[in-house]
Amino acid sequence: MRGVVLVAHGGPECLVWREDLPKPVPLAGEVLIRVAAAGVNNTDINTRVGWYSKGDNDADDASWTGGALGLPRIQGIDICGHIVAVGESVDPARIGERVLVEPCLTEAKGQMRDPAWFLGSECDGGFAEYCAVAARHAYAIDSLLTDTELASFPCSYSTAENMLTRTEVKAGDTVLITGASGGVGSAAIQLAKARGAKVIAVTSASKAQALRDLGAERTIDRIADYATELGVNSVDVVIDLVGGAKWPALLDVLRPKGRYAVSGAVGGPIVQLDLRTLYLKDLRFFGCTVLEPEVFGNLIKRIESGAIQPLVSAVFPLQDIATAQLAFAQKDYVGKIVLTVSQDAKRTE
Numbered sequence: 001m002r003g004v005v006l007v008a009h010g011g012p013e014c015l016v017w018r019e020d021l022p023k024p025v026p027l028a029g030e031v032l033i034r035v036a037a038a039g040v041n042n043t044d045i046n047t048r049v050g051w052y053s054k055g056d057n058d059a060d061d062a063s064w065t066g067g068a069l070g071l072p073r074i075q076g077i078d079i080c081g082h083i084v085a086v087g088e089s090v091d092p093a094r095i096g097e098r099v100l101v102e103p104c105l106t107e108a109k110g111q112m113r114d115p116a117w118f119l120g121s122e123c124d125g126g127f128a129e130y131c132a133v134a135a136r137h138a139y140a141i142d143s144l145l146t147d148t149e150l151a152s153f154p155c156s157y158s159t160a161e162n163m164l165t166r167t168e169v170k171a172g173d174t175v176l177i178t179g180a181s182g183g184v185g186s187a188a189i190q191l192a193k194a195r196g197a198k199v200i201a202v203t204s205a206s207k208a209q210a211l212r213d214l215g216a217e218r219t220i221d222r223i224a225d226y227a228t229e230l231g232v233n234s235v236d237v238v239i240d241l242v243g244g245a246k247w248p249a250l251l252d253v254l255r256p257k258g259r260y261a262v263s264g265a266v267g268g269p270i271v272q273l274d275l276r277t278l279y280l281k282d283l284r285f286f287g288c289t290v291l292e293p294e295v296f297g298n299l300i301k302r303i304e305s306g307a308i309q310p311l312v313s314a315v316f317p318l319q320d321i322a323t324a325q326l327a328f329a330q331k332d333y334v335g336k337i338v339l340t341v342s343q344d345a346k347r348t349e
Helices: 042-049 154-166 183-194 205-214 226-230 247-253 275-280 295-305 318-330
Strands: 003-006 015-018 030-039 080-086 098-101 104-108 111-118 130-134 138-140 174-177 198-203 218-221 235-240 254-262 284-287 312-317 336-340
Touching: 003 318, 015 318, 030 098, 030 154, 042 318, 104 130, 138 295, 154 183, 154 235, 154 254, 154 295, 174 183, 183 198, 183 205, 183 235, 198 205, 205 218, 218 226, 226 247, 235 247, 247 254, 247 275, 312 318, 318 336
Parallel strands: 174 198, 174 235, 198 218, 235 254, 254 284, 312 336
Antiparallel strands: 003 015, 030 080, 030 130, 030 336, 080 098, 098 138, 104 111
């Protein structure tokens, strides 16, 4: 089997292309997927460099669940592909299905997992020709979108959907989204609009029009003073993907009983919290990683109905993963970067 393996924590040189990887064999309850395409995400780079570690030794706690990452590891949390074999107790009629894989795994390697495992972190993911996952996490998808387009959805869109689900975003809410031009942010714009919410997107001036075209009713520059631009107590929900030094201002613009959700910290993970703001405004905070049970199924329905659209900014072959991750890190695009893995990454007629 051909694919890319992460052999150590560090730079792109730690990603090694191999053509002699063992092809997975599906266990009981699993399906074997021929991977057609896989998206590029922050988590790929964070895992590679050991960013999730809170200690001095990146190797000790560098996985999503806080343990050591098993190396070598096939990364890749976004998978679109086709079922080519099934394990015992899985209906053989599933062979041939085109599927999206839920990135948050409550079942993996024949066991229920608590805490959940994540593709490309606690177990091998989609940066190879084949991947075996529990059948319950492989969702059949009926869509005219290409495999590369569909591969832009699983991680980013389910993360956004989960944040909106946890914060109970509804019609009439005003939602402020930081990091709005990235994969999760652009997904959150579409998904919030699908709920009937008003979206304010934080972005750079060069990307503002693209986000308004996507559905944001207003954009503000990421270097602006949020309270001055929006007014204190002006938004119902904050969807935060950035963190960093401007974080306290996000609480200032939340209305009393407002809801704050976070699933990223690209601007910096350490922030200052005035507890008086939290309790005097009766705010609710949500840390969002593990998906609520209904989230991925609801996402599949939205894709199939056409309520949300893919935003693929660039496509690279898997062998060029280092170049793709460099383009990803430059952040001069809106949406997702996708890797083609096998030759069947094409439009399904």
